[in-house]
Amino acid sequence: MxxxxxxxxxxxxxxxxxxxxxxxxxxxxxxxxxxxxxxxxxxxxxxxxxxxxxxxxxxxxxxxxxxxxxxxxxxxxxxxxxxxxxxxxxxxxxxxxxxxxxxxxxxxxxVPDGVSFEDAAALALVGTTAWQAFVHHAGVEPAETVLVHGGSGGVGHVAVQLAETMGARVLATASEEFHGDVRALGADEAFDYRRDDLADAVTAAGAPDVILDTHMDRYLQFNADVAATGGRIVGIGNDTGEGGFSNIGVTKGKELRYQFMTMYNTPEKDAVLTRLASLLERGDVEPxxxxxxxxxxxxxxxxxxxxxxxxxxxxxxx
Ligand SMILES: NC(=O)c1ccc[n+]([C@@H]2O[C@H](COP(=O)([O-])OP(=O)(O)OC[C@H]3O[C@@H](n4cnc5c(N)ncnc54)[C@H](OP(=O)(O)O)[C@@H]3O)[C@@H](O)[C@H]2O)c1
Structure with missing residues (x-):
């Protein structure tokens, strides 16, 4: 072979x-x-x-x-x-x-009947990641506001759908050419991650209760600045080994929780994958x-x- x-x-x-x-x-x-x-x-x-x-x-x-x-x-x-x-x-x-x-x-x-092997393989890691972040770590609740950094990415485009399926209001950042796609997947608002006034724009849309951060080396302070009081920030990705805060104090006043994770540590992956397969079969979360x-x-x-x-x-x- x-x-x-x-x-x-x-x-x-x-x-x-x-x-x-x-x-x-x-x-x-x-x-x-x-x-x-x-x-x-x-x-x-x-x-x-x-x-x-x-x-x-x-x-x-x-x-x-x-x-x-x-x-x-x-x-x-x-x-x-x-x-x-x-x-x-x-x-x-x-x-x-x-x-x-x-x-x-x-x-x-x-894999449910009618679901292709390509879709199942595409969903497995990114779906498990989004599940571990939103279900296990952040405990997203209906009507909360969720911000997904990189909403067009492998993880991001599935995270947008999972958050929407959980009943959240979804904000996502993405390159401008993908804003229509990201909205079609379930984002209520999409923002170009390159804009200088990104923090103001996100804040004006409503402070996020939960943030999925795919680029932690860039956004630790940003997340603290835009998050709602009691916000939960789940960090999964970084492009460099560096990152940090310029004003860490705001994290205390808002009672923020930072959780960093790898999907490899997800307990009971088979149970998570079985739930994701149901969402895929129903068309609620489709890669x-x-x-x-x-x-x-x-x-x-x-x-x-x-x-x-x-x-x-x-x-x-x-
Ligand atoms: N901890 C875990 O368990 C776990 C699991 C899965 C993935 N990850 C990590 O998470 C990261 C994303 O994974 P992925 O599979 O989604 O990768 P991906 O498919 O390459 O997606 C990355 C996304 O980030 C966007 N992006 C690039 N620069 C950005 C910026 N400055 N701000 C906001 N968004 C930006 C990209 O948009 P453009 O292409 O338009 O620039 C793209 O949509 C990677 O570092 C990966 O290793 C970690």
Whole structure:
């Protein structure tokens, strides 16, 4: 079977398409005949060596969707032929950029009839992230105001939909060309993140009770300045290792809570994925697949996910 691997750390050109052995299926795992794979910025962090990998060569990738072909000992939720999707691989264990993947059953859920493997793979990591942020950490309540930084991004465009589905009023920042799309996904207002008066514009629209921050290195102070009293700020992403406050005092007066997270730590991923699958089936939270690439073109997809501006997700197909 084919697997995309890196044998050393580096740029996208270190990815090679290799002939690899079908992985052994350990107890608690299932072997998945992979049909689609979500591409995420984090896949590139492992490739570059910014995040550790347990061995080289290494298969990157967190998201997958496909068909169960072998069921390991102790697995009762799945049988051969089931359509499944999942996330959380590629961190401390081999990843998903391969035609066959041995995946922990706890990281998987069923794909409903009528839902494509591409959509399921596109939703897995970003949906789990948005769920962990809004449901577990922030406890978003109906009629609260939620601000999503980067509302056109992989996480952002799903977070906008989840917040809207939870009954929130949704504000989102995005490049201007995507404002119509972001509104169509459920944002009540969209703001160009490049505008100089962004804080004033967001404040005029209504102070957010919850903020999902995909660029924490830029917005820690901004979030404090615009948040409502009692605001919950969930930080998930940063482009540099630097960031901070110029006036931290405002955080105290507003009783703000900052929560930083990684979706890899999400407990009971299978339960979260099962709920997300229901929302996907009902059309309440649907990923936008901007482009699909053949598995062999994974290097181009990894370049594009970091460098190009688009709405939604990139997906590999086998
Ligand atoms: N902690 C976690 O569990 C977790 C999970 C998923 C993702 N992440 C991280 O979260 C970040 C976003 O992930 P993603 O998959 O959504 O990436 P993505 O698809 O590349 O989306 C990034 C979004 O941010 C927008 N953006 C760029 N510069 C911005 C700025 N200064 N202010 C506001 N928005 C800006 C982009 O818009 P334009 O393209 O129009 O510029 C794009 O819509 C990444 O750092 C990723 O590693 C963390």
């Amino acid at each position: 084919h697997a995309v691997r890196f044998h050393e750390h580096g740029g996208a050109d270190v990815l090679t398409v290799d002939d690899a052995e079908t992985p052994d299926v350990e107890p608690g795992q299932v072997l998945v005949d992979v049909a689609a794979i979500g591409v995420n910025p984090v896949d590139t962090y492992f490739r570059e060596g910014a995040y550790p990998v347990p061995h080289l060569p290494f298969v990157p990738g967190s998201d997958l969707a496909g068909t169960v072909v072998v069921v390991g000992d102790g697995v009762e939720r799945f049988e051969a032929g089931d359509r499944v999707y999942g996330t959380g691989l590629g961190n401390g264990m081999s990843g998903t950029y391969a035609e066959e993947v041995a995946a922990p059953a706890d990281f998987l859920a069923h 936008v697949v901007h482009e699909t690439y053949a598995l062999e073109d994974a290097a181009e997809a990894q370049r594009a996910v970091l460098e190009d501006s688009f709405l939604g997700k990139l997906v590999l197909t086998t």
